[in-house]
Amino acid sequence: MNRTFLIAILLAAALPAAAAPSPAKSLKQVGKGPLKVFILAGQSNMQGQGIVTAVPEGGVEKPGTLASMLKNPAKAPLLKHWVNAKGEWAEGRDDVWVYDVNEFGSRHGRLEFGYGWNLGSRMWFGPEMQFGHLLGDHFENQVLIIKTAWGGRDLLKDFRPPSSGGTVGPFYTEMIATVNKVLGDLKGQFPGYTGGGYELCGFVWWHGWNDFCSPDKGTPEYEKNLTNLINDLRKELKTPKLPVVIGEFTGPWGADCKEAAAVTIRKAQQAVAEKPEFAGTAKFVVTHDFVRPESESPTGEGYHEFKNGETYFLLGDAFGKAMISLLGKPH
Secondary structure (H helix, E strand, O other), X not given: OOHHHHHHHHHHOOOOOOOOOOOHHHOOOOOEEEEEEEEEEEOHHHHHOEEOOOOOOOOOOOOOOHHHHXXXXXXXXXXXXXXXXXXXXXXXXXXXXXXXXXXXXXXXXXXXXXXXXXXXXXXXXXXXXXXXXHHHHHOOEEEEEEEEEOOOXXXXXXXXXXXXXXXXXXXXXXXXXXXXXXXXXXXXXXXXXXXXXXXEEEEEEEOOHXXXXXXXXXXXXXXXXXXXXXXXXXXXXXXXXXXXXXXXXXXXXXXXXXXXXXXXXXXXXXXXXXXXXXXXXEEEEOOHHHXXXXXXXXXXXXXXXXXXXXXXXXXXXXXXXXHHHHHOOOO
16 A cells, blocks of 8 residues: 555544535525636646645654644644634635636535545645635635646646647646636536626646756746746736736745756746736745745655645745735725
């Protein structure tokens, strides 16, 4: 039995108090219209590799999980809005909805645990969780997050935008198609929707591993392709000033990033956000300080930031705050 499968089995038994994912039909539109819509996209990290709780045979909570954060007096206050009066994980919030698609399927409903890489399992979460809480608090409106993230997909080919020439990436096409599908059928996807339309409010891109793994092609083209991705997405969705947050490529390095290809990807991401044509509408978010060492994390998967729950909480928090800074006051 491999390590990942064993962890999944252990985690499945570790959440007896957690409520099952809520079906979409139970939703109500508790915020006013129009819906404020945000697109989150990327590869396996954006899918959500954060672990809620992990208790192996010894019966001791692994470090770096959300459950371990709750036991730490210095960190527990960060999660107070994720916990109910009984000290259990809260069931979620009905004023923020999520539609999530990855290579394993799709899921939609209210914001809660279960939109990680293993869709529907409350063992996992991604940046959408804290991002959704912040944007839900920011607006009186209903918030909708559309997350399109597929593991192991690069920007060079898989997400390749039309303006980069060559064959358009199938996952660029699927990302656009998913957004259009959901926005064209809000009542069908979210029966609680009562009208009021929608407003596209932002795009969050967190990505980089597979292009880092292609130092001869993907790495040197990253800045050009990411620039084109933003421009083409805005054009496709008819939102020319769509606010964009670009999350720094992390991986296992933290601040000690010495591999040339990784440094190049990070510099490219920052350079795109700072282009004059994106002034006031794009922001680069430094994330390397959120990476915790393997010894303080539940797994050894460095390419997934060791699946550290604190890391994924902080990522969502930083992305949400950056987006709010671009949006300004609610309107």
